[in-house]
Amino acid sequence: MISLEGITKTYRMGTRDLTVLKGINLNIEKGELVAIMGASGSGKTTLLNIIGCLDRPTKGKYFFENREVSRLSGNDLARIRGQRIGFIFQTFNLLSRLPAVANVELGMQYVSGIDRKKALEALGKVGLADRVHHRPIEMSGGEQQRVAIARAIVKTPSLFLADEPTGQLDSHSGEEVMSVLLSLHAEQGTTLIIVTHDAHIAHFCRRIIHIKDGEIVAEEKT
Amino acid sequence: MKQWASMFSTVWMGVATHKLRSILTMLGIVIGVAAVIILMSVGKGTTESVVSRISSLGANTLFISPGFSTAQSGVRTSFGSANTLTLEDAEAIASNVTNIDVVAPSSTTSVQAVAGDQNERASVVGVTPEYAQVYSVKMSEGDFISTDDVQNNTRVAVIGANVQATLFPDTDPVGQTMRAGNYIVTIEGVMQSSGQSIAGDVDNDIIIPLSTLQLLTGQQLTPTGGHIVRSIGIEMTDAKYSTQVTNDITSLLMERHNIADGGTADFRITSVEALLSSVSSITNELTLLLGAIAAISLLVGGIGVMNIMLVSVLERTREIGIRKALGARGHDIWIQFLIEAAFLTLAGGIIGVIIGWGGSYIISRTGLFPTVVSPSTIILAVSVSVGIGIFFGFYPAWNASRLDPIQALRSE
Numbered sequence: 001m002i003s004l005e006g007i008t009k010t011y012r013m014g015t016r017d018l019t020v021l022k023g024i025n026l027n028i029e030k031g032e033l034v035a036i037m038g039a040s041g042s043g044k045t046t047l048l049n050i051i052g053c054l055d056r057p058t059k060g061k062y063f064f065e066n067r068e069v070s071r072l073s074g075n076d077l078a079r080i081r082g083q084r085i086g087f088i089f090q091t092f093n094l095l096s097r098l099p100a101v102a103n104v105e106l107g108m109q110y111v112s113g114i115d116r117k118k119a120l121e122a123l124g125k126v127g128l129a130d131r132v133h134h135r136p137i138e139m140s141g142g143e144q145q146r147v148a149i150a151r152a153i154v155k156t157p158s159l160f161l162a163d164e165p166t167g168q169l170d171s172h173s174g175e176e177v178m179s180v181l182l183s184l185h186a187e188q189g190t191t192l193i194i195v196t197h198d199a200h201i202a203h204f205c206r207r208i209i210h211i212k213d214g215e216i217v218a219e220e221k222t
Numbered sequence: 223m224k225q226w227a228s229m230f231s232t233v234w235m236g237v238a239t240h241k242l243r244s245i246l247t248m249l250g251i252v253i254g255v256a257a258v259i260i261l262m263s264v265g266k267g268t269t270e271s272v273v274s275r276i277s278s279l280g281a282n283t284l285f286i287s288p289g290f291s292t293a294q295s296g297v298r299t300s301f302g303s304a305n306t307l308t309l310e311d312a313e314a315i316a317s318n319v320t321n322i323d324v325v326a327p328s329s330t331t332s333v334q335a336v337a338g339d340q341n342e343r344a345s346v347v348g349v350t351p352e353y354a355q356v357y358s359v360k361m362s363e364g365d366f367i368s369t370d371d372v373q374n375n376t377r378v379a380v381i382g383a384n385v386q387a388t389l390f391p392d393t394d395p396v397g398q399t400m401r402a403g404n405y406i407v408t409i410e411g412v413m414q415s416s417g418q419s420i421a422g423d424v425d426n427d428i429i430i431p432l433s434t435l436q437l438l439t440g441q442q443l444t445p446t447g448g449h450i451v452r453s454i455g456i457e458m459t460d461a462k463y464s465t466q467v468t469n470d471i472t473s474l475l476m477e478r479h480n481i482a483d484g485g486t487a488d489f490r491i492t493s494v495e496a497l498l499s500s501v502s503s504i505t506n507e508l509t510l511l512l513g514a515i516a517a518i519s520l521l522v523g524g525i526g527v528m529n530i531m532l533v534s535v536l537e538r539t540r541e542i543g544i545r546k547a548l549g550a551r552g553h554d555i556w557i558q559f560l561i562e563a564a565f566l567t568l569a570g571g572i573i574g575v576i577i578g579w580g581g582s583y584i585i586s587r588t589g590l591f592p593t594v595v596s597p598s599t600i601i602l603a604v605s606v607s608v609g610i611g612i613f614f615g616f617y618p619a620w621n622a623s624r625l626d627p628i629q630a631l632r633s634e
Contacts, residue, residue, distance in 0.1 A: 054547060054627050075551040082549015093544045093631065097239035105228075110549035114228040151548070 001159070001191055002028040002051060007060035007070075009046050009214075020046045022214040023060065028193065030158070033185055035202035036195045038211035045163060047211065048195045052085050052161045053077040065158070082111045086152025086190075088181070090164035092144045094136040100147045101132040107151040122150040126180050142173025149180055153188075160185070160192040166201055178204055229554075233561045240534070247530045248570035250523025251610065255574025255603045256581060257516040262599045263582035265509025267592035272505060276498050278358055281461040282323075283494045284468065286311075286454040286475075289487055306488040308448030309432070311478060315456065319470040321463040326352035327432060327451040331439055333403035335428055337389040344385055346402055346428045348435025356455035359424060364396040364411030371431040378434075379407040382425040383415035402428055405438050464493050517606075523570075524610035531563050531618035542622050543630025556623035563615025564608050571607030575600050 009021040020043045028034055038044040049055040050062060053069060054077075062070040069080060086107070087093075094103045104119040123132050126146040136144050145165060152160060162181065166174030182204060185192045194205060202208050203222065210218040237244045288306045312327035328349045335344040353359065354366045364380070371378055379402065386395055395409045407430060416424050432451070436442065442450040458467050468491050475489055535542070542555055579600075582593035 049628055052547075054631075075553075078546060078549055078551040081547060087547050089631070093540070093547070095541055095544065098235060102235065106545065106548055109228045109232065110545070110551070110554055114231065 001030040001032075001065055002026070003061075003063040004051075005061040005063075007047075007050060007057045007062060009043075009050065009055070010058045020214050021050075021057070024214075024216060026209070026216065028191065030191055031189045032191055032207060033182075033205045034191075034193045035205035035208045036193065036211060037197060037199070037202050037208055039197060042211045043214040044195045044211045048161055048163055048193065051193065052087060052159075053080045078110070083155070084158050086155070086157040086160045088145070088148050088152055088160065088162040088165045090167040092136070092141075092148045092168075094144055094147055094151075096136045099133045099135050100128060100139070100150075103136070103147055104150045104154050107154045111155045118154055119150075122154040123147070125153065125184070126150045140173065141169045142176050145169060145173070145177045146180055149177070149184070153184060156188070158190060160190055162192065162194045164196055164198075165194065166196070166198065174201070229558060229561065232558055233565055236538075236558070236562050237565060243530060243534065244566055247527055247566045248573065250526035251520070251567045251570030251607050252523075252574040252577060254516065254520030254523040255571050255607050256578035257519050258513055258603050258606075259575060259578025259595060259599055260581045260585065260593075261512035261516045262509060263578070263593040263595045264585065264591045265505070265512045266594040266596055266599070267582075267586065269502060269505035269509060270594055271592040273498060273502055276494060276501060279356075279494050280358070280457065281495050281498065282458045282464075283356060284456040284458065284464070284471075285492045285494075286456065286471065287490050287492070288452070289489045305442065305444060305450045306479060307451050307454055308444055309451055310448045311475060312451065312454045314474060314478060315454070315471055318474055319467060321459050321467055323457045323459050324352040324355050326350055326356040326455040326457075327453070328353055328455065329432060329435055329450070329452045331403075331435065333428075335385065335389060335400060335402050337395075337398065337400035340389045340391070342385065342388045344402075344426060344428050346379075346430060346435060348432035349429055350432050352457075353429070353455065356457045357424065358416070360414040360416075362412050362414045363394075364409070366411055366413075367429060367431050372433050375433045375437050376431060377405060377407045378410045378430065380411040380413060380429040381409055382413050382427045382429075384425040385428055386412050402430070403438065407434075461495060464495055468493065520603075520606065520610065523607075524567075524614045527563055527567060527611060528614035528618060531559065531615050532621070534562075535559065535618050535622040538622075539625060539630045539633040542625050543627050543633065546625070546627035547631060552623040555625075556619045559619035559622050560612060560615050563619065564611040567607045567611030567615075568604070571604040574607065575603060578603070 004024050004026040007021055007024040008019065010017050010019045024047060036044050036047060046055065050057050053064065057070050060070065061068055064080065065084070069077065095106065100123060101116065101119050104122050105114045105116070108114055108118065120132060123129060126149050128143060128146055128150065131139065131143060136147065139147070160181070165181065166177055169177060178201060181192065184190065194201065196202055206222055208220045209216055286307060309327050312325050316322065316325040326349065328347055330345055330347050332343065332345050335342050349367055350372050351367055351369055359366065362383070366380055367378070370376070379400070381395060389395070389400060390398070395412060397409065399406050399408050413424055436449055444450060456467070458464065471491060472487065476483070476485070476487060479488055481487065545555060579595055582595055585591055586593040
C-alpha cells in the first residue's frame with residue numbers, strides 16, 4: 001500500500017541545507033498497524049507528512065496505493081488526502097468555534113459533501129453521542145481527540161495517520177483514545193500508522209520502526 | 223450542489239462565529255452605500271423639483287427678452303437691459319405668427335408699497351390678462367387683471383402671497399387700497415403662492431394693468447414711438463411648434479427692428495424646453511458629483527474589507543491548514559474567503575440601502591431637501607458593494623489559498 005524508495009527531504013535554512021530525511025526505504029502493507037518511533041528532531045513527523053501527502057520529498061519515489069505521488073500537484077495531493085487519508089494530530093486541530101458535529105462534518109466537506117447523519121454515526125462510534133453539540137473548548141482533551149478521530153473515520157479512509165495522538169493527554173485519556181483507535185483498526189482493517197516517542201504506546205503496535213537523524217535504524221516486530 | 227451547500231454553511235459559520243469582525247467589515251460598506259443612496263436621492267430629488275417647477279410653466283412656453291442695443295456712441299448696454307421690445311412687437315407677433323395661443327407682454331418697475339402702517343419694497347409688474355395663462359398664475363382670492371382694466375388704464379392691482387402677508391397681515395386685502403409709489407391702487411385679487419420659479423417670484427409681486435404701469439411711469443417710448451416692454455411671454459398651441467414659432471418670431475422682429483439678415487439680434491428667445499434640458503443637464507452632473515463623493519467612502523469601505531479579510535486570513539491560518547489537511551484544494555479555500563467577503567459586503571450593501579432609504583425619507587420629511595430614491599440607484603449601490611467584496615476579497619482569498627498546509631498547521 002505504501003512504498004517509499006530513497007525518500008530524502010532537505011529544507012533550506014537560510015544559506016544552509018538541512019537534510020531531515022536521508023534515503024528512507026519503507027514498505028507498509030494494507031491493514032498493518034505500525035509505530036514510528038524516534039526522539040524529537042529525528043524526522044519522524046516529516047516522514048509522516050510525506051506519507052500523508054501533506055509534503056513532497058526532495059528526492060526519492062513514493063508509491064501510495066501503487067500510484068507515484070511524490071511529484072503530484074498540490075490539488076492532486078489534496079484530493080488524495082481528502083479521500084484516502086485520515087489524520088489525527090497531537091494538538092487535535094479542531095476548529096474551536098464549531099460544535100463537535102460540525103468539526104466532524106469538516107472531514108466530509110471536501111470529499112462527499114456534508115452529511116449530518118454520517119457525522120452523528122461517527123461520533124457515536126467514538127462514544128460521544130451525547131456530546132455532539134459541545135464545542136471543543138467545553139470538552140476534555142480525550143474527548144477532543146475522539147472528535148478528531150470521528151472526523152478522520154467519517155469519510156472511511158484507507159489510511160489513518162496519528163501524530164503523537166496521546167501526546168497532550170493524561171495517561172487515562174491516552175489509554176482511552178488508544179483503545180478507540182485500536183478497536184477501529186481491528187474493526188475496519190484500516191492501515192494505521194502512529195508516530196510517537198512513547199514506548200508504551202508503540203507497544204500496542206505489531207511493527208515498530210525506529211528513526212534517528214533521518215534514517216531508519218531499527219525495526220522490531222511483536 | 224451538496225458541495226455548494228457545504229460551502230455556504232462554511233461561510234455562514236465563518237461570519238457568524240466572528241460577529242464583531244463581521245460587523246466591522248460590513249460597517250464601512252453600510253456607511254458607503256447609505257451615503258451614496260442619500261446623496262444620489264438628494265441630487266435626484268432636487269433635479270426633479272427644479273424640473274417640475276420649470277415645467278409647471280409648460281413646455282409650450284417661450285420667453286422673449288431684450289438683448290444688446292448699441293447706442294449711437296457705439297456703447298453696448300448689458301444684455302437684457304436694452305429697450306428693444308415693444309408692445310407693438312407683441313401685437314405683431316400675436317397677429318402674424320401662427321400656432322401661438324397667447325402673447326403676454328409685461329414690464330416691471332420697483333416701488334415702495336404702503337398700506338396702512340405697513341410698507342415694503344415690491345416690484346410692480348404691468349401685464350395683460352394673458353399673463354395669467356403664460357405664467358400659470360392662480361388666484362386664491364378675487365380676480366386677475368381683465369381686458370377692461372387694460373383698456374381703461376384702471377388703477378387696480380393683484381398682489382402676491384408675500385405682499386399680502388406683509389401689508390395686510392390681519393385683514394382681507396380685496397377691495398382695499400394701497401399706495402404703490404405715488405399712486406393709489408385698489409386691490410382686486412390675491413395670487414396663490416407659487417414659490418420660486420424661473421419666471422420670477424410672483425409671491426413678491428404687485429401686478430397691475432400694463433397700460434396703467436405705462437401711465438404711472440410716464441410712457442416710455444422707443445425713438446420710433448413703440449411702447450417699451452421688458453419681456454414677452456408666449457404660449458404656443460403645442461410644444462412641437464417651438465422651432466417654427468422661434469424662427470418666425472426671429473424674422474418678424476429682425477424685420478421690425480430693421481436688422482439686416484445676418485446681423486446680431488437685439489432680443490433673445492428662450493424656450494422652457496431648452497431651459498429644461500440645460501437645467502437638468504446641470505443638475506444631473508451635480509447628482510453624479512455627489513454620487514462620486516459618496517463613492518469615495520464606499521471605496522474606503524472596500525479597502526477596510528480587504529484589510530479585515532487579510533487579518534482574518536492570518537488569524538485563521540490554522541483553520542486553513544486543517545481544511546487543507548482534510549482535503550481542501552487551493553480553490554476551495556479561495557472560494558470560501560471570496561464568498562465570505564462578497565457575503566459581508568452584500569449584507570452591508572442591503573443594510574446600507576435600508577439606512578440610506580430611511581435617511582433620505584427623513585431628509586425629505588424634515589423639508590431639508592426633496593429626495594427621490596430610484597431603483598437604479600439601489601441596484602447600482604448593491605451590485606457595486608458586492609463587486610467591492612469580490613475585488614477587495616480577491617487578494618486575501620488568494621493569499622489564503624496559497625498557504626502551505628504544514629506551515630499553516632504549525633501556526634498558533
